[in-house]
Amino acid sequence: MDDLSFEAPTGEITVLVGPSGCGKTTSLRMINRMIDASEGRILLDGVPVQGIDPPTLRRGIGYVIQQAGLFPHRKIVDNIATVPYLLGWDRKKARARAMELLERVGLDPALAGRYPFQLSGGQQQRVGVARALAADPPVLLMDEPFSAVDPIVRTSLQDELLRLQSELNKTIVFVTHDIDEAIKLGDRVAVLRVGGRLAQLADPKTLLAEPADDFVREFLGHDRGIRRLQFVSTEGLRLRTDLTVPEGSDGGSPEPWLLVVDGDGRPVGWRSAVRPGELEPYGTFVRGRDSMRAALDAALLSPSGCSVAVDEQGKVVGVATRDALDRALSEAVHG
Amino acid sequence: MGDGPPSLWEWFGRNWDTGRADSIRTLLTDHVTMSFVPVVLALVVALPLGLACARWRWLYQPTSGLMNIVYALPSLPVFMLMISVTGLSQTTVIVPLAFYGVAVLIPAVVDGLDSVPDHVRQSAVAVGFTPLRRLLQVELPIAAPVVLAGLRVVAVSSISLVSVGALIGQGGLGGLFTRAYQNPFMPPVIVGIVLIVALALVADGLLVLAQRLLTPWVRARKEAAS
Numbered sequence: 001m002d003d004l005s006f007e008a009p010t011g012e013i014t015v016l017v018g019p020s021g022c023g024k025t026t027s028l029r030m031i032n033r034m035i036d037a038s039e040g041r042i043l044l045d046g047v048p049v050q051g052i053d054p055p056t057l058r059r060g061i062g063y064v065i066q067q068a069g070l071f072p073h074r075k076i077v078d079n080i081a082t083v084p085y086l087l088g089w090d091r092k093k094a095r096a097r098a099m100e101l102l103e104r105v106g107l108d109p110a111l112a113g114r115y116p117f118q119l120s121g122g123q124q125q126r127v128g129v130a131r132a133l134a135a136d137p138p139v140l141l142m143d144e145p146f147s148a149v150d151p152i153v154r155t156s157l158q159d160e161l162l163r164l165q166s167e168l169n170k171t172i173v174f175v176t177h178d179i180d181e182a183i184k185l186g187d188r189v190a191v192l193r194v195g196g197r198l199a200q201l202a203d204p205k206t207l208l209a210e211p212a213d214d215f216v217r218e219f220l221g222h223d224r225g226i227r228r229l230q231f232v233s234t235e236g237l238r239l240r241t242d243l244t245v246p247e248g249s250d251g252g253s254p255e256p257w258l259l260v261v262d263g264d265g266r267p268v269g270w271r272s273a274v275r276p277g278e279l280e281p282y283g284t285f286v287r288g289r290d291s292m293r294a295a296l297d298a299a300l301l302s303p304s305g306c307s308v309a310v311d312e313q314g315k316v317v318g319v320a321t322r323d324a325l326d327r328a329l330s331e332a333v334h335g
Numbered sequence: 336m337g338d339g340p341p342s343l344w345e346w347f348g349r350n351w352d353t354g355r356a357d358s359i360r361t362l363l364t365d366h367v368t369m370s371f372v373p374v375v376l377a378l379v380v381a382l383p384l385g386l387a388c389a390r391w392r393w394l395y396q397p398t399s400g401l402m403n404i405v406y407a408l409p410s411l412p413v414f415m416l417m418i419s420v421t422g423l424s425q426t427t428v429i430v431p432l433a434f435y436g437v438a439v440l441i442p443a444v445v446d447g448l449d450s451v452p453d454h455v456r457q458s459a460v461a462v463g464f465t466p467l468r469r470l471l472q473v474e475l476p477i478a479a480p481v482v483l484a485g486l487r488v489v490a491v492s493s494i495s496l497v498s499v500g501a502l503i504g505q506g507g508l509g510g511l512f513t514r515a516y517q518n519p520f521m522p523p524v525i526v527g528i529v530l531i532v533a534l535a536l537v538a539d540g541l542l543v544l545a546q547r548l549l550t551p552w553v554r555a556r557k558e559a560a561s
Contacts, residue, residue, distance in 0.1 A: 034460055059463035069458025073476045073552050082462050115552045131462070141461075 004196050005040075008188075010138075011169040015186035017176050019219070023196030024175045028141050031173065032061045044139065059083050062132030062140040062170070066148050068124040070116035076102070076127055077112040083135040094134075101130040106160055122153035129161070133168070142174045146181065158184055179220055183208070183227065191216050205231035225333075232292035232332040234285060237325070239309050239318025245271070257304040265315035270304040284308040287317055292328060295320055346522040357510060363530060366507025369428050369500065370493040370534075376429070377436025377489055384437070385444025386470070395445060402438035410435075410499045418503060428500035435496070436489040443485025447478025480553050483546045490538045494531060508534075 004027060008014040016024040029035040030042055033054045042049045049057055070079050077098045078085075084094035102109055105126040116124055125145060132140055146154045158181065165172065176182055182189045183204040191199045191207070193215055200212040208228040211217040217224075244259045247268055260268040260279060269279025283298030287309040298307030305322045320328075341349065352360045388395040410431060417427040451474050459473045498509025506513070511527035547554055 032461060034457075055463045055465045057463075058461055063458065063461035065454055065458055065461065067452075067454040069454040069461075071455060071459070071473055071477075072452075072556075073473075073550065086463055086468070115556070117552075117556050128458075 004192070004198055006190050006198060006201055008171055008173050010171045012187040013165060013172040013174055013185055015174045015176060015182040015189045016192060017179055017182035017186075017189060017219075018192035018199075019194060020177060021194045022192040024177075024192055025143055027192075027196065028143055028173060028175050031139075031141055032058045032063060034058075055086075059086055059135065060137050060139070062135075062137045064125075064128045064132045064140070064142045064145040066144045068116070068121075068128035068145075070124055070127055070131070072116055074115075075112065076114050076116065076119070079116065079127055080130045080134050082131055083137075087135055097134060098130070101133055102127075104133075105130045105164070120153075121149045122157060125149060125153075125157055126160070129164070133164075133170075138171055140170045140172045142172060144176055145174075147176065147178065154181075161185065180227075183230075191219060226293060226296075229293035229296060229329075229332065230291040232328070233288070234290055234292055234295050234309070234320075234328075235288050236331075237287070237292070237295060237309070237320050237328050239287070239320055239324070241318045243306070243319045243321075244316055257306065259304075259306075259308060259316065259319055261316050267308050267310070267316050270302060270306075272304070280304060282308050284310045284314075286310055286312060292325075292332060296325060296329070299325055340520065341522070343522045343525060347526055350523075357514075359508075359511070359526065359530075362508050362510050363534075365425065365505075366494070366497055366509075366531070366534065369425050369497045369505070369507055370432070370490070370538075372429050373432035373436050373493050374486065374490050376433040377440050378486065380433070381437045381440030381444055385441045385448070388441060389445050389448040399442060402441055405434050406438040410496055411502060414500060414503050423504055425505055427503065428497060428505050432493050432496055436493065439489050439492075440482070440485050443482050444478065447481035447485075448474055450481055451477045476550070480546065480550050483542060483549070487539055487542045490542060491535045494535045494538060498527070498531065 004023070006014070016027060018024050026035055030037045031044070031049065033049055033052075036050070044052075044057075044061075070076075071082070074082075077095055080098035080101055081089075081094040084097055085091075089097070099109060099112060102112060107123060107126050107130070111119065111123065116127070119127065125148075128145065132142075146157045149157065162185065174182075174185060176185075186204055188201060189204055189207050190201045193199045199219075200207060200216045202210075202212075205228065207216070208220060208224050208231070211220055211224075220227075243255060243257070244261045245253075247260055247262050253273075256273045258271050258273075259282065260271050262268050267282050267284060270282055271279060280303050281301065282304070283301030285294040285298045285307055289312070295307050295309075299305055299320065299322065301307075307320045307325070308316055309318045309320055311317050347359065350359050352358050355361075384398065388398050408431075413431045414427055417430060421427045421430065455473065455477065456469075459469045464473060498506045498512060500506035501509030501513045504510075508527045508530050511523040515521070515524045515527075
């Protein structure tokens with residue numbers, strides 16, 4: 001570790017990402033003094049951590065590790081209540097808090113009485129997060145918490161973390177070697193190179209748009225351009241509302257493609273002027289919530305080349321034609 | 336009396352409680368004491384030594400080497416050597432047996448602590464256990480099944496080894512064997528063997544029960560695996 005300096009802003013997720021050997025886990029462990037820094041200072045809310053007794057410090061910082069690190073001899077509820085017990089809460093209160101967190105991380109309360117090995121990897125990891133949150137610490141350290149589970153479970157755990165964070169606003173320092181995870185989760189991403197030197201610290205959008213050097217560019221990998229689009233909003237996308245027709249009507253229109261919509265306003269399929277008897281597949285994105293990447297993806301899924309904008313309830317709000325997408329893309333790229 | 340040697344049951348009934356020092360009942364009580372005390376002593380000594388060996392690895396090789404030598408010493412000459420220190424008392428048998436127990440239990444404690452997964456130990460540190468609480472509430476409970484398995488071996492071998500002490504007059508039920516040797520007569524031998532085996536089974540059963548009560552997660556895991 002050499003001359004690493006960064007700030008993790010309160011209430012935000014700061015991701016440390018880099019190849020193995022870049023010292024990201026070491027940096028994380030310096031924060032809760034599992035490793036003591038030989039030089040330099042680490043301040044928590046302005047207070048140097050070196051001055052705080054390690055067990056006391058650690059009880060005030062949630063910690064989640066890769067294999068969850070649950071205690072095999074303790075039931076799930078007692079695993080979650082670990083820190084409250086250490087802080088001397090009474091058993092009843094600690095367990096009640098644990099049950100509350102069990103539900104909060106999306107687990108069935110019936111799991112409370114099980115032992116860790118009776119849970120799947122994804123469930124164990126959720127318990128790990130619940131345990132870290134049990135005493136409501138303002139700061140959460142997460143060391144590759146989702147890298148030992150399969151990709152589908154990982155995605156759902158990431159979504160869950162973002163949902164939790166939107167409710168809790170913890171200050172999170174998250175370590176990963178997976179740049180996609182860093183970009184998905186981070187409010188700010190610190191890319192480290194071997195030896196613990198900071199290559200770039202930026203929000204994900206800036207990182208993708210303006211990598212500081214070749215190392216960062218290479219680390220970000222291919223399709224950086226496409227991935228940038230996930231930070232471009234679909235809010236300003238111009239939509240056409242004259243391309244939808246109700247189911248059953250066969251009104252003549254000069255347009256080559258028309259979107260057939262059912263009685264509830266949900267899309268049914270695209271009708272081409274060439275073969276009006278058959279409906280072709282469509283792709284949708286939620287306007288405002290989904291990114292331009294999703295909108296473009298939806299367009300590529302349909303032979304019409306257009307993507308269907310829907311609201312949160314799935315009702316059609318308009319159609320983004322290739323022209324509209326084109327214009328939005330060039331605005332995104334050229335500012 | 337008078338028509339031939341007594342049957343096994345007759346002999347047992349007559350000798351169960353004569354009030355003398357060689358009644359079967361007294362021998363049984365002595366046997367329990369001389370095998371139970373060494374097991375407890377061994378555990379009390381082996382726990383801190385095992386912890387020290389696990390903590391300072393360099394201690395483990397010399398300690399286990401020494402303990403293996405102790406374990407290799409035949410019990411009879413050791414008992415005889417002990418006479419010069421402790422006389423013809425139960426202690427003469429108890430101390431060597433405790434040493435044998437320590438020899439078995441130190442590796443059990445070390446292996447038990449080694450069975451604590453690294454990520455579990457790490458997370459115990461990370462959530463803020465102090466070293467002592469981590470040992471008592473995380474590491475020792477997880478080590479318990481391995482330590483208890485060692486304890487079962489020690490308990491059963493102690494119960495069996497006590498009888499050798501009969502050769503110096505302190506062998507509990509072993510006394511029944513020396514008596515039969517002096518005067519060829521089978522019932523005492525059979526009663527002795529049956530009682531010693533029964534004692535071993537009871538001790539082992541109690542330890543298995545303790546294991547189930549103390550480490551319920553182990554049984555649940557086995558059931559899940561099958």
